Amino acid sequence: MATTNKYMNIFQELSSEIKNGVFEPNSLLPSEHELCERFDTSRETIRKALTLLSQNGFIQKMQGKGSLVLDISKMTFPVTGLVSFKEIQQSLGRDIQTTVHKLELMEAEDWLANQLECPENALTWEVTRARTIQGERVILDKDWLLQSSVPSLTEEICADSIYAYLEGQLGLNISYAKKEITVEPATDEDRALLDLDGYSHIVLVKNFVHLEDTSIFQYTESRHRLDKFKFVDFARRRK
Template identity: 45%
Template sequence: MKKYEMILYDLEGKIKNKTVKENELLPSENELVKHYDASRATVRQALKILEERGLIQKQKGRGSVVIASSKLNFPISGLTSYKELQASLGFESSTHVVTFEKLIIDQELANQTLFKLGTEVWHILRTRQINGKAVVLDRDFIKYDIAPDMTREAVADSLYHYLENQLNIDISFAQKEITIDFINDEDKKRLDLNPLDRHVVSVKSHVFLNDATIFQYTDSRHQVDKFQFTEFARRQKR
């Protein structure tokens, strides 16, 4: 384990178990340097990550304050998979794999997914049930040659768990888009929708590996009244 990770996890623990309470100051950087026997740069690397995650706010001339709203801040932002989300929120749900097949990208799919024409991909369609109702419909396209041995069972559990822990694939970043789309035939067929609803929430993502190549396109379609998206955002200075 790297030194800055040690410091990060230790401080994160102290914030989460309230050893340092909300609106209180962390020890100063110089004190942390002594306490962890590290250089100031290393301590600052750990503090930077806590700040990015919205756990602390640094103030010049004063110190690092623990942010009060951490109780509000649950992690749908960043890049979080359904399975992780389910675990962190603690509700019961199940996944049904509707379609699991290999196909080749045609012109129409190429425009939508950003995969090159002719690329071999897995095409996966899954529904997510909460309390027996299908409330989310996920359509995934995943580069075939990255995961040729994928199985129906693996994707029924968690796609990301399989890719990261079984295959050691380095998922790096994504471009996401949220829009409100009209319900289509597939939505109507697969989801338990309110008959008065005309729309679903669509979250479309292009997901890239560490080498900046695209490896996944997803369209996740949610029943409107079951959808919530939260994020912690910092103001960009220009």
């Protein structure tokens, strides 16, 4: 078996065991030596698999102690970077479904025109999608996109990946986003479309998304159940 396939297979097997509770949070994985024996492979291959586990949030490598298994009951969402939900879904490796509740072409009201920095009554796509993860509806995504940038949109595209369509089919150059994260009281819509499990608040992530020419073309409100997610960033101290 090729080395690349082998370390990927080891990563997949160990990550599956962590997800299924074979290795509990805050326990240690077997040592590199033990893993070499178990998988009949070199230490280099094991280290590549462990690096992947670390990069994907399954373990924390601790010098002199080994690999500590992390609590993955909360799904990791990046704060920095601009990625589609489908791209996040692929990294989570969980059973995820998208339900499109609304796709409508509307005129921007005053509050939305302020968010999109566009004229009032500009035509805008409004998209509402619920994300079901492991059988629970835990994310409500509400998107508004200017029709001047996105001439057409379908439910099939919204259920799959809007960004794949915008970049792959329309050739848009999506450049950057400003993000705001707050905790807000749940709305009637949240309670109707999400399984809030008794929680009265949600984590609200607002995205103001810009094209390469710096113009805003999308405003998003992504509403998350409080107990299901952790939002992560990587920070380096500047001296």
